[in-house]
Amino acid sequence: MTFSKLPMIFAATSLIAVTACSGTGGPNDNANTRSGAAIGALGGAILGAATADSRSERGQRAAVGALLGATAGGGIGSYLDNQEEELRQSLGSNVGIVNNGSNLTISLPNNVLFATDSATVSGASQGDLFAVARSLNNNPASTINVIGHTDNVGDAAYNFDLSQRRAQAVTSVLINAGVSATRLRSIGRGEDAPVASNLNANGRAQNRRVEIVITPN
8 A cells, every 4th residue: 555545544534433432421431342443444444445446446445445344343342342241240240351342251260160179160150151151142143262271380281181171161051051062162271371470379369260252253
């Protein structure tokens, strides 16, 4: 893309991007809906302008690309914002939820899910997992990775195996609650992806977790 195309691209995207970035006051202020629309508009405009055969077509194609990109990007953001709100209303306060605009990550601490050195899901955590399953069934246009994590205490190979078995156990609960197995993948990460320091008990407790990562299709 040459610099001569840039003014037309920015002109085509400015109105959509400004509109997408204005808050609406809804749940989470629709942050990811707005962000996705703005990013989609810019990407769509660039692609549209790049496919034009002549200077006269660039503005038109940039505008069309911006509109299509904003619609697609805003749709993904809205999907995640709505599901995040649904989950926050139904899950316990000990469950973490992170929405980065591309996917939604639910983090469940292992001390709630499992007894020490066990891969059997506890009865106390069934309610939260059933709530996750209901949300997944209510929002079927996504794929789900269930990822097990441990701290670094003990043998690394054993920790990897335990994390994998725990991810599979959570996946089985979701399937039994009606989530299609074709949407789910179990992954063991062992001690390879800590979110806190393993040098103290509090950090190790944060690292022992199962994450459910929801990605819109």
